[in-house]
Amino acid sequence: MSPSPAPDGAPPLLQVEGLRTWFPVRDGLMQRTRSWVRAVDGVDLTLDRGFTLALVGESGCGKTTVGRTLVGLERPRAGSIRFDGVELTQLSPAALRPVRRRLQLVFQDPAAAVDPRMRIGEAIEEGPRNFGLPCRSAELLERVGLDAAMALRWPHELSGGQRQRVCIARALALEPELIVCDEALSALDVSVQAQILNLLADLRRQHSLAYLFISHDLSVVRHFAHRVAVMYLGRIVEEGPTGRVFERPAHPYTRALLAAAPRLTPAPHHPTALLAGDPPSPIAPPPGCPFHPRCPEALAGRCAREEPPVLPVAGGGISRCLLAPERP
Numbered sequence: 001m002s003p004s005p006a007p008d009g010a011p012p013l014l015q016v017e018g019l020r021t022w023f024p025v026r027d028g029l030m031q032r033t034r035s036w037v038r039a040v041d042g043v044d045l046t047l048d049r050g051f052t053l054a055l056v057g058e059s060g061c062g063k064t065t066v067g068r069t070l071v072g073l074e075r076p077r078a079g080s081i082r083f084d085g086v087e088l089t090q091l092s093p094a095a096l097r098p099v100r101r102r103l104q105l106v107f108q109d110p111a112a113a114v115d116p117r118m119r120i121g122e123a124i125e126e127g128p129r130n131f132g133l134p135c136r137s138a139e140l141l142e143r144v145g146l147d148a149a150m151a152l153r154w155p156h157e158l159s160g161g162q163r164q165r166v167c168i169a170r171a172l173a174l175e176p177e178l179i180v181c182d183e184a185l186s187a188l189d190v191s192v193q194a195q196i197l198n199l200l201a202d203l204r205r206q207h208s209l210a211y212l213f214i215s216h217d218l219s220v221v222r223h224f225a226h227r228v229a230v231m232y233l234g235r236i237v238e239e240g241p242t243g244r245v246f247e248r249p250a251h252p253y254t255r256a257l258l259a260a261a262p263r264l265t266p267a268p269h270h271p272t273a274l275l276a277g278d279p280p281s282p283i284a285p286p287p288g289c290p291f292h293p294r295c296p297e298a299l300a301g302r303c304a305r306e307e308p309p310v311l312p313v314a315g316g317g318i319s320r321c322l323l324a325p326e327r328p
């Protein structure tokens with residue numbers, strides 16, 4: 001069952017506007033900034049408590065950079081991140097620290113995430129101890145489906161699935177309200193993926209957790225997310241309720257991405273041009289619509305010049321495209 005949206009007047013848990021995170025490309029000797037990798041180049045996102053928003057798009061489009069910027073591992077160059085109504089980009093590091101605790105990241109490689117020199121229990125208790133929160137590794141291990149006795153084991157004694165559960169327990173130990181899951185299931189086999197997905201769904205319901213769920217696996221996204229944001233070259237090109245995006249994708253890029261997904265049947269009422277070529281470089285994005293050089297539906301003369309408008313789509317969400325979607 002879907003959670004209820006935020007009550008009227010309550011701010012969304014997360015509201016991101018115009019977010020830009022660029023990385024400098026430096027000259028060899030002088031280390032002067034020669035140009036910028038525009039990894040995230042004007043991203044808007046909204047996420048309510050208890051909901052899952054998936055972030056999808058080809059490799060290199062900026063998904064991880066969005067997640068890392070949200071949890072404070074990268075500094076944005078511009079834009080706004082409001083978490084529970086508080087503007088994070090304006091806070092001092094000291095003021096930011098307790099807010100960051102409420103925003104956690106679980107990423108792809110559980111082996112790299114756990115210090116090999118710490119017993120599992122110590123690893124789980126490290127974060128809460130730093131924040132003066134109660135340490136309860138046994139309870140957390142049980143909550144993620146592991147035996148409490150595992151607290152005494154070393155990371156190398158665990159399987160990949162067990163280690164990913166430990167990473168989730170470590171995130172939960174800080175009592176977060178939002179967890180960014182960056183390809184958190186990719187390293188696991190399908191049956192373990194299903195167990196972890198069930199665990200994440202249970203935890204979401206029990207704690208009204210929100211997830212920003214970054215994944216290449218569109219079949220998992222379809223099953224797991226309430227809403228989907230589709231990213232291309234640093235921007236969100238389409239967003240909307242999962243059912244609408246999968247059944248009636250409004251943006252030509254979303255259509256191509258869905259058609260390219262091996263385990264999904266393409267929606268029958270759309271032409272399904274496969275994605276040709278690689279995405280352009282985020283150092284010098286094409287003018288107009290950044291997707292126009294690969295877009296099978298590009299309008300001659302216009303898409304190469306005009307900034308695509310953000311338009312509402314029938315059934316919910318938006319599409320950033322000159323081709324008018326069905327109006328609500």
Ligand SMILES: Nc1ncnc2c1ncn2[C@@H]1O[C@H](COP(=O)(O)OP(=O)(O)OP(=O)(O)O)[C@@H](O)[C@H]1O
Pocket residue numbers: 023024037038039057058059060061062063064065066282
């Ligand atoms: N620290 C960095 N310094 C310079 N460029 C970076 C840095 N981190 C990421 N990038 C570049 O930013 C762009 C976006 O990278 P990012 O890792 O966010 O993509 P992604 O969508 O997560 O890709 P994937 O699906 O492969 O994980 C890429 O062009 C990448 O090379």
Ligand SMILES: [Mg+2]
Pocket residue numbers: 063064065182
């Ligand atoms: Mg990534």
